[in-house]
Amino acid sequence: MTSIEVQQLTKEYGTGRAVDDLTFTVLPGRVTGFLGPNGAGKSTTMRLVLGLDRPTSGTATIGGRAYPTLHEPLRHVGALLEAQAAHGSRTGRDHLRVLAVSNRIPERRVDEVLEETGLASVARRRVKTYSLGMRQRLGIAGALLGDPEVVLLDEPSNGLDPEGIIWIRELLRRLAGEGRTVLVSSHLMNETASFADHLVVLGRGRLLADTPMREFIHARVEPRVRIRTPDATALRTALAGHGYDAVQHEDGHWTVRHARVDDIGRLTSQAGVPLLELAAEEGTLEQAYLDLTATETEFTAQPQEA
């Protein structure tokens, strides 16, 4: 299968470095979330991978080959870069036909991806009549046109309605499930957390993290357990006996920090504390991300707009 390999990639514009000595690999069979604030270099990296911009140094390849050397590239790599790329005066269907013929993709694929992205009913309307969400779907349809084994999507959930966001999540999961290589950039944490298996995090053009998402969160967010009990004294005694630190909240539930739900469950049961509720409080990607960026001195010194 095909990976995206980025090796010591650097891109300078004037005096600034949009991408700074970046090295990572995007593997097939999973959704890789490409995270970072606006201006972190995500879109630039994607353009470099697609051979649209020229790197100052380093290389970006797909399955070991530079993108411009691919024969009929849309059959190997599908990309969504900008939702505004389709000409407003063309119909959605004609926009896709133009792309299809350039790579000898059969015309039936045009109708298939229109169906798949829910655009079949508006396919013969001009793109300027489309909402942002529909343009986004058209861009995704273009990316899927050649049935590619590598899919790069830049902020695909922009402008999508809640239904569309669920759709894109399921689409990404399915594409990865079919063994494709899926790289999806976003600056929305909760959104990324809902579909990504793996994370590549950028800040100011540099690589901040390249880890599985669960690991990323667990390494950075303390595990917590949420408890409700009618017998506060018994609970406090039992927890204190094992060195746990518990805080009671106004509505009566307790939070035990640095604790796993398995341990607390066993402990309270042995101590005979009556429980009304016992749940693990999962750390969120947002918490982990903020923790990561807080440790980056550059971020705290010059916070970026997000």
Next chain:
Amino acid sequence: MAFAPALHSEWLKIRTLRSLPGALLALFAATTAFSALAAADGSSEPDFDPLFTALSGVLPGQIAAVSFGALAMSSEYHGGALRLTLASVPRRGRWFAAKVTAVAVPALLAGLVTAGTALAVARAGLGSAASGLTTAEQVRGVLGCGVYLMLMALFAAGLTALLRSGVATLSLLIPFILVVSFVIGDAAGTVADFMPDKAGQIALHQTYDGTLGPWSGLAVTALWTVGALAAGAWSVRRRDA
């Protein structure tokens, strides 16, 4: 990547944007109408040239040809369209050649049809005043006119790729065409004769008395066009998309 699919794609782009066939239709309509008007206006002037009178509709009509070339190229410079294009055809030189061909062929065909029609309509209006025209002169006029219009469309397309903007190209070229043709055009200095539009227009005359003849004049226009296309190709190949 072969050339044929890229050309097919570019041809489909031109067909599926209403403004582009519209520009060619405007070329036909404006040229024919102005030629008919010029013919009806009569042959009283002392330096009357029946061939140029019959084809004079090209002077305003060429603005439509220039717009066609500029619009066909400038549609790539909106909203990141060029990125999508180059992602599907990453060999940039090949893509540019496909785009240029897809502009050149319809412009040439529309130019030939337009010139032929304009000549026929104007001859009907001129009557006996046009009887001095030989067949060879008429064929040369129509062929030259078609080639001239194609070259002007390509000149605009090349400039648009260089400037990355159709608005910039048109706001440069249209005043240029109007100024050169209608203001300093009659005071035919040798420099004006070598301007891209003025040089090619010699082919539209029955008689000519400058340094350039009809074919050498078109060759000068072709040089300008090649220059603009080379600059455009350089820009497409060298710059980040």
